[in-house]
Amino acid sequence: MATTLNETLLLAIPLAPLAGSLIAGLFGKTVGRAGAHTVTILGVAIAFVLSCITLFDVMNGASFNATVYEWMSVGNLKFEVGFLIDSLTALMMVVVTFVSLMVHIYTIGYMAEEEGYQRFFSYIALFTFSMLMLVMSNNFLQLFFGWEAVGLVSYLLIGFYFKRESAIYANMKAFLVNRVGDFGFLLGIGLLLAFGGSLNYNDIFAKGHEIAALTFPGTSWNLLTVACICLFIGAMGKSAQFPLHVWLPDSMEGPTPISALIHAATMVTAGIFMVARMSPLFELSEAALSFIVVIGAITALFMGFLGVVQNDIKRVVAYSTLSQLGYMTVALGVSAYPVAIFHLMTHAFFKALLFLGAGSVIIGMHHDQDMRNMGGLRKYMPITWITSLVGSLALIGTPFFSGFYSKDSIIDAVKLSHLPGSGFAYFAVVASVFVTALYSFRMYFLVFHGEERFRGPKHPESPMAIEAAHGDHGHGHDEHHVHVPHESPWVIWVPLVLLAIPSVIAGAIAIQPLLFGDFFSHGVAFQNVIFVGENHEALVEMGKEFQGWAAMGAHAFSGLPVWLALAGVVVAWFFYMKRPELPAVVSRTFSPVYKLLANAYYLDKINEIVFARGAVAIGRGLWKEGDVVVIDGVVNGSAKFIGWFATVIRFLQSGYIYHYAFAMIIGMLGLLTLFVTLSGK
Numbered sequence: 156m157a158t159t160l161n162e163t164l165l166l167a168i169p170l171a172p173l174a175g176s177l178i179a180g181l182f183g184k185t186v187g188r189a190g191a192h193t194v195t196i197l198g199v200a201i202a203f204v205l206s207c208i209t210l211f212d213v214m215n216g217a218s219f220n221a222t223v224y225e226w227m228s229v230g231n232l233k234f235e236v237g238f239l240i241d242s243l244t245a246l247m248m249v250v251v252t253f254v255s256l257m258v259h260i261y262t263i264g265y266m267a268e269e270e271g272y273q274r275f276f277s278y279i280a281l282f283t284f285s286m287l288m289l290v291m292s293n294n295f296l297q298l299f300f301g302w303e304a305v306g307l308v309s310y311l312l313i314g315f316y317f318k319r320e321s322a323i324y325a326n327m328k329a330f331l332v333n334r335v336g337d338f339g340f341l342l343g344i345g346l347l348l349a350f351g352g353s354l355n356y357n358d359i360f361a362k363g364h365e366i367a368a369l370t371f372p373g374t375s376w377n378l379l380t381v382a383c384i385c386l387f388i389g390a391m392g393k394s395a396q397f398p399l400h401v402w403l404p405d406s407m408e409g410p411t412p413i414s415a416l417i418h419a420a421t422m423v424t425a426g427i428f429m430v431a432r433m434s435p436l437f438e439l440s441e442a443a444l445s446f447i448v449v450i451g452a453i454t455a456l457f458m459g460f461l462g463v464v465q466n467d468i469k470r471v472v473a474y475s476t477l478s479q480l481g482y483m484t485v486a487l488g489v490s491a492y493p494v495a496i497f498h499l500m501t502h503a504f505f506k507a508l509l510f511l512g513a514g515s516v517i518i519g520m521h522h523d524q525d526m527r528n529m530g531g532l533r534k535y536m537p538i539t540w541i542t543s544l545v546g547s548l549a550l551i552g553t554p555f556f557s558g559f560y561s562k563d564s565i566i567d568a569v570k571l572s573h574l575p576g577s578g579f580a581y582f583a584v585v586a587s588v589f590v591t592a593l594y595s596f597r598m599y600f601l602v603f604h605g606e607e608r609f610r611g612p613k614h615p616e617s618p619m620a621i622e623a624a625h626g627d628h629g630h631g632h633d634e635h636h637v638h639v640p641h642e643s644p645w646v647i648w649v650p651l652v653l654l655a656i657p658s659v660i661a662g663a664i665a666i667q668p669l670l671f672g673d674f675f676s677h678g679v680a681f682q683n684v685i686f687v688g689e690n691h692e693a694l695v696e697m698g699k700e701f702q703g704w705a706a707m708g709a710h711a712f713s714g715l716p717v718w719l720a721l722a723g724v725v726v727a728w729f730f731y732m733k734r735p736e737l738p739a740v741v742s743r744t745f746s747p748v749y750k751l752l753a754n755a756y757y758l759d760k761i762n763e764i765v766f767a768r769g770a771v772a773i774g775r776g777l778w779k780e781g782d783v784v785v786i787d788g789v790v791n792g793s794a795k796f797i798g799w800f801a802t803v804i805r806f807l808q809s810g811y812i813y814h815y816a817f818a819m820i821i822g823m824l825g826l827l828t829l830f831v832t833l834s835g836k
Contacts, residue, residue: 160212160219164205165238168248169287171201172255176280183273191273195280196259202287203252210245214674220293220357231352239293239356242675243496247290247428250500254420254507255283257650261511262412264646265518269410275315279416282308286421290428295344295354298429302340302393305422306333312413313406322408329402336392336399343385347436350378360435367439383436383443387450390426394480397454401758403477404461407469411514414469418476419507427483427499431492438490441574448488448569448576452583455481457756459587462594464742464752466614467524468513471598475550476506478587482565485580491568491693497669498561501662505549505558508654512543515647516602519640520609526598527614531607535640540603542651547599549658551592551720554708557662562588563707564670564697566716571693588716592723600731609640663704671698 175198179191186194219240227234238244259279266272285308289301314326344354350366351359359366369378390396395403403423407414417423430437430447437443455478462474479502486495517524519536533540549558566588569581608614642648668674671694701707711717730737742749754760 158217160209160217160240162219162221162223162238165209165219165240165291166223168202168205168209168252169284169291171198171205172280172287173284174198176277176284179273179280180277183277186273188272191276192259192263195276196256198280199252199256199259199283202283203249203256206245206248206252209240210249213240213242213245222293226296232348232354234296234354235294236297237293237355238291240291243428243431244290246496246500246674247424248287250503251283251286251290251420254503254654255279255416257507257511257654258412258416261415261514261647261650262410264644265412265514266410271315275312275410275412278308278312278315279413282312282413282416282421286425289425293356295347295356295359299341299344302389302425302429303337305425306330306337306393309333309406309413309417309422312417313409315409315413319408325402325405325408328405332399332402333392336389339385339387340389340392343382343387343389346378346382346385356432363436363439366436377440377442379436380440380442383433383440384446386433386436387430387443387447390430390484391450392426393429394423394426394484395454395477396426396450396480396484397457398758400454400458400477401755401762404470404473404755407467407473411469411510411517414473415507415510415514418473418510419503423476423480424499424503427480427487427495430484430487431496434490434492437487444488444490445574445576446488448485448572448574448580451481451484451486451488452576452580453481454478455485455587456583456590459590459594461752461755463590463597464749465594466526468516468526468529468598468602469510469524471526471594472506472509472513475509475591475595478591479506479550482562482584482587485569485584486565488580489568489572489574489577489693491565491572493670493675493694494561494564494568497662497665498558498565500665500669501549501557501561501658504654504661505546505556505658508542508546508651508658509550511647511651511654512539512546515539515643515651516543516640518643518647521638523609523613525614526601528608529602530605530609531603532640533603536603536642538642538648538651542648542655543603544599545655545658547595551595551723552588552716553720554711554717555659555663555704557658557660559711560662560666560704560707563711563714563716564666567697568693571696573692585716585719589719589723592720593727596724596727597731600727605732605735609638663708666704666707667701670694671701 172195175195178186178194183191219238222233222235222237224236225233226236259276262276262279266275269275282305285301285304287301289298289305292298292301310326310330313329314322316322347359347366348354350369351362353359363379366382367377367379370376371378371381388399391399403418406417409417437447458474458477458481462471462478465471465474479498483495483498483502486492486498515536516529516532516539519532519539520529523529545556549556552559552562566581566584569577569584572580730741751757
């Protein structure tokens with residue numbers, strides 16, 4: 156087995172989706188719909204196969220860390236395109252390309268009747284290219300390129316239906332919120348560049364202890380802590396951590412396939428990957444790790460609460476994503492990096508499954524997304540039903556499903572941590588188990604069981620009923636003409652089945668090598684920096700108690716999380732199947748709490764009043780005082796002065812020669828006087 160991976164093969168992995176994207180985007184009319192999805196799927200399929208080969212080679216000891224192309228050199232500073240391929244990167248490459256491939260195939264059926272078909276395939280292939288460039292980078296310049304590229308493509312995809320005002324609002328919101336995070340991210344990179352003298356990961360990691368010994372200029376703050384927190388602020392934007400999470404629920408305005416791609420394998424996982432990649436730096440700052448733990452815990456618990464009150468099927472899954480990202484962030488904060496990446500992997504499978512399952516339901520319901528208009532779909536959509544059930548069981552951490560192994564490992568790692576803030580984090584992740592089960596099976600029961608509510612009039616508060624009442628789309632006839640749900644075509648349900656398989660078995664297969672084996676033996680870099688966290692006490696203790704996936708699943712029934720998950724399922728069943736009138740009673744009884752949750756803690760309004768209006772006020776002030784008074788005042792004042800001066804000088808331009816001769820004599824006398832004065836000195 157070669158110890159160095161083939162550079163040409165590595166280049167083909169990101170370039171194959173890029174080629175498909177360019178062909179579909181630039182020559183979409185020429186190649187047609189079939190040509191567009193063929194070239195993009197082929198490109199992503201090639202990337203997936205080559206990623207699997209790369210992962211196999213890495214597991215057998217191969218690696219790669221070198222410059223592929225040098226763009227520019229300024230003194231000792233080099234701007235390069237380079238790849239760092241180790242266990243972490245190879246795993247991410249496989250996850251990204253597999254989920255992307257499933258989404259591409261699914262899109263053929265989902266977008267079959269939509270305009271902009273070729274454009275959509277071009278965008279999602281470009282999204283895959285951007286994410287691959289991000290995870291494969293070995294330097295901060297390329298990392299930032301991939302970081303901004305996924306942000307740009309997400310903007311295009313969230314606003315795919317650009318004729319909708321809500322879609323325009325959503326993509327602009329995502330763009331602006333991510334700019335806040337990216338500003339912090341860029342500051343962090345700038346600090347590391349200024350005091351580390353390089354953009355290469357290995358160079359910065361090698362100087363980590365030197366940077367950690369410095370203080371931020373003009374303060375007593377630790378420089379590395381400031382840099383790490385700035386980097387994490389970037390992750391807060393991309394991975395939608397509180398309070399920079401507000402863009403993610405609104406991203407549901409994009410078509411369902413892109414919701415699955417953003418939430419499962421790209422963009423939101425970029426922040427988690429970045430912190431894991433930067434683990435040699437974060438490990439040197441306890442303050443930064445504590446900050447990460449607290450933010451992750453808040454996100455895991457409080458975003459889960461919001462999922463309980465959502466009626467849009469896609470928004471329930473979106474808030475689920477926020478909560479699960481909080482779990483991953485908590486794991487990063489307690490230095491359990493392998494556990495965070497393990498949950499990232501399992502989550503990618505079952506979250507893509509849930510989103511694509513939601514999309515299948517939406518198609519079956521003729522594009523009605525309100526769960527209050529559903530019910531009883533189990534017998535009409537059997538494949539969507541069983542695969543969605545698998546995804547829900549994996550999400551809530553049911554023993555022997557993939558999500559169980561990763562979620563339970565996070566809870567154990569947090570419990571064993573002594574980091575400041577870990578006590579609150581433990582409470583948050585344990586309480587979130589109940590909350591996750593409650594909103595997940597609320598969605599499951601409302602959609603697949605109970606009364607067939609699609610046979611009656613639409614729920615009066617649902618968007619489709621409101622549109623029908625206003626005659627916006629001509630749905631007023633729906634009360635008399637029932638659209639019976641139907642199973643989706645094979646291009647939609649085949650990806651569901653293929654994603655359901657790893658949602659069941661991936662956790663059991665991967666837990667031993669990823670957490671307690673030598674999978675991450677190459678580490679995050681190759682200069683004696685170990686990503687695995689061998690000195691992390693929690694992983695060591697967990698490894699001592701681990702006796703295999705079967706024993707772990709069986710032992711789970713003696714622990715609290717499984718019973719909390721079961722309690723959440725039972726409560727959901729009682730409220731939405733046995734006594735469906737109770738939720739309305741509870742919401743009226745606890746009206747202030749319900750309103751708080753229904754308005755997402757009023758964070759959007761706070762942002763609008765404080766930040767948006769504040770920005771407008773600052774901009775207006777800069778315009779009136781800075782532009783009008785200062786700049787225009789200087790420009791207009793100088794113009795007026797020149798006009799006055801010209802008016803005065805004009806009197807000297809008489810046209811008489813003797814006037815000009817007299818002026819020359821006066822000038823000569825002035826120069827002679829000055830010369831004599833200076834000579835005398």
